[in-house]
């Protein structure tokens with residue numbers, strides 16, 4: 001019996017492995033050497049997850065006033081960086097009131113509004129024209145600024161005594177492996193360090209963002225933190241600070257969505273396994289368009305055959321995994337979707353169809 005079954009959970013249940021998560025974060029930080037590790041709260045802002053991570057990270061990146069207030073409440077002393085497009089005046093004022101350490105400024109207008117408010121340490125978010133072959137998502141769009149706007153912002157900060165330019169922020173792509181991300185880091189620092197020195201920044205900081213690859217088709221594989229951290233250590237001049245802010249690659253592996261089979265049926269030649277819950281709890285497979293990795297926890301024997309795992313929602317989009325091999329399943333059997341610790345519960349449309357919410361469990 002696996003622990004998830006033995007504990008006789010009320011399904012559906014999210015089960016977070018906090019001890020495993022802490023160990024994983026610790027290993028990442030050790031591999032990073034002197035590069036600072038911030039956690040991107042948007043991947044999973046669960047309070048218990050934040051608390052489990054806190055001893056193993058240098059800070060948290062928040063992207064809204066809501067995340068800011070929540071993380072500050074959960075971790076009163078943790079260093080915070082505040083990023084994201086479309087910050088309101090209220091959010092900027094809240095950031096100053098809650099002693100945010102770094103504000104990642106996204107546009108000249110945002111800088112002008114921040115100037116009206118009061119003292120702040122700023123990283124300017126750069127939208128550099130670097131392509132990343134193999135990226136799942138390139139952050140083209142409303143994020144960051146071109147060189148001429150960056151120059152204008154740096155000059156404007158130089159004329160504003162209560163604002164301090166600390167460095168550059170560049171989160172340009174996601175889903176990259178260590179060699180690709182190191183290559184990108186090299187190109188970012190090659191541009192940013194001389195640029196910052198030219199603008200008189202003496203202890204430059206470069207935030208390289210997140211986006212470390214998580215491969216849902218290979219649950220055993222991990223981003224090569226040793227290669228990445230070693231490469232960054234070599235690339236970092238002694239007076240500079242490098243910082244990263246991953247989300248998915250930190251928490252994805254330490255959450256499971258565990259639920260039981262309600263029905264199994266074959267219609268028009270397709271076999272469907274209908275599970276309690278659905279993508280309104282675990283939106284990840286719908287958001288990424290993949291078959292989510294899972295394990296059958298009930299001991300089973302018998303030949304595998306293809307079936308589609310769905311939830312309880314009245315929409316054909318409520319699919320966890322399509323045409324995947326499963327043993328003969330019957331109502332009551334228990335399935336755990338693995339890799340459900342990031343962009344899972346917190347990105348889901350919880351109240352669609354008004355089914356009960358899952359229960360939450362924390363393994364310490």
Ligand SMILES: *Cc1c(COP(=O)(O)O)cnc(C)c1O
Nearest residue numbers: 040171174210211212246247248
């Ligand atoms: C989403 C985001 C991250 C985290 O990305 P992951 O893919 O979860 O590592 C980091 N920085 C910024 C600015 C982001 O928008």
